[in-house]
Amino acid sequence: MTEDQLILTPNINGADDFYADLLTAHEGLSKAESDALNARLVLVLANHIGKRAILKQALAAAALKPGEDTA
Amino acid sequence: MNKIFEVPLYPYAHHADEDTAAPARRKVVVIGAGPVGLAAAIDLAQQGTEVVVLDDNDKVSFGSRAICFAKRPLEILDRLGCGQPMVDKGVQWNVGKVFFDDRQVYDFNLLPEDGHKRPAFINLQQYYFEEYLVKRVRELQEQGAPIEIRGRNKVSAIGTHPDHVTLEIDTPEGSYNLEADWLIACDGAGSPTRQMLGLDFVGRVFEDNFLIADVIMEADFPTERWFWFDPPFNKGQSALLHKQPDGVWRIDLQLGWDIDKEREKRPENVIPRLKAMLGEDVKFELEWVSIYTFQCRRMEQFRHGRVLFAGDSAHQVSPFGARGANSGVQDTDNLCWKLQLVIDGKAPESLLDSYDVERVHGADENILNSSRSTDFITPKSEMSRVLRDAVLDLSEHYEFARPLVNSGRLSVPCTYDGSPLNSADALDGPERTRPGSSCPDAPLGDGFLLDQLGGKFVLLTIDADAPDVIEEQGIEVTRLALSVKDDKTLALKDRYLGKHESGVYLIRPDQHVAARRPSFDENQFRHAIRRAIGKE
8 A cells, every 4th residue: 555545444543432532522513513513624634634646535435436536 | 832931940939048036147148040140149159158049030031131142251151160051052153244224335254363262252042041050050059059049039128237238038928037148239220129228320321212022033044143224124223133042033123212112012013013124025923022221320339338239230231232241240250259258258358349440440341332332323413323324334335434333342351450459560461461351262272271270360371480389368379381382373372472482470260360470470479469369
């Protein structure tokens, strides 16, 4: 795997802990507030990743169209 | 033919204790002849301690109830002398399938680790589990062990004193009084003992109902665990299909909160639901139907003086992940050797407080895991459902999302990190065998490590010297001398030494690690023994 390749195999240590943190972040929010939180989270994570090539693959993966660039 | 759960297994019989002028005094009384109470009684009786089990009923559990028994409880049952019939009868499986909406999103193989005597778990109806335990009780009785079960003996009042407990017991022939040095309450989530003592039981209620059905069918479904999220036959809810012995299938259908339970339980309402799931042509017979709701909660403390709570009476979890009966058997595994040492005068009563510390830790871990599974299976907010469905959609295409799918996490033994009985880790060896861990099994020629450890304090040496026996404070610790050469698969080395050439482990009677070092050091191990019995 090269560093320009989106990781699609399990890569989070303590996946259950992460998921619980994610749900906790949304607890008590309205749907609109939750949507906004998710949007901010996407942008924060995208900035951390930084690489356009990876982000393009991620957009395709999230659209459930692997192998295609949606951007 | 009567079903096993319809036949009295320990019918009421008049006992001489009912006729004495002054109440008889027994060493240990256990309330509840379920999986946990029977395991406790067998454990104590095997060590020669007098134990009386009281149960308000005289039969094994009605319906299958607990059906998944994990590796660690099976290993404990081996020590209690009844693991083999359970494993022989139980169904083993490794493949699971996950369905979302109208399609299968992925399947998985548990690929259990090699080099263990027992499988990751078996499916077995609770009534068989209890039946085999009762058989073991009868076997011990024939050997003269001081153990008895008194059926239809319902405890109606409990008095607590600094050095004993008094019990008022109702039987079909009237009531009588009995005293016990120690009382172990294994009387289930609704524990009358807990209520009679006015003790707390707080936690979280999950607003949901599950229809649970045992179905007998000759069907071609493979021996796999099938779990559905939001299937067409149960829209917006979940479903589970799991095989048990004797062609009995367990089906769980989530029903939601606002339902009429009595109505939903009627066969004319259950059968169409099952046909929608199994297919119109599949022939089946209903053995048992029930509706359950659940809570995740525990008592603040499991020890109250001379009264000790174990199993569901002390802690209750959701059924996802098989952590009810499994954790209860681990409670008694933790408790009985300590109680035995206290009864024998070899350890201070305060050793029992470590039961509280260690098993509260275990209960919290189980509650955390089963609450998370429940939150995934039954999302409690709109966003929670959006995220859950996103995980399921992604899991169909990408491997990374599969560890996030949570339809129940396999019950594994809790490590007692930070327990007052542990000595500091002086080996820096594999993490899985650090002090507080339950010993992982390993193959040894024709046999297995855990069978050789047994149920006493053991000094396990691997390619290290040590005396054959150390006696400290009346505790005899015998050495089990092994070499990495004893196990050609190298599992023993991987699990106990890692990068080291040698290791010495002090192992407790419940097969948890108390201390470990690269080599034998008499002072340090004597210190560790004192610590492990609550004397430091």
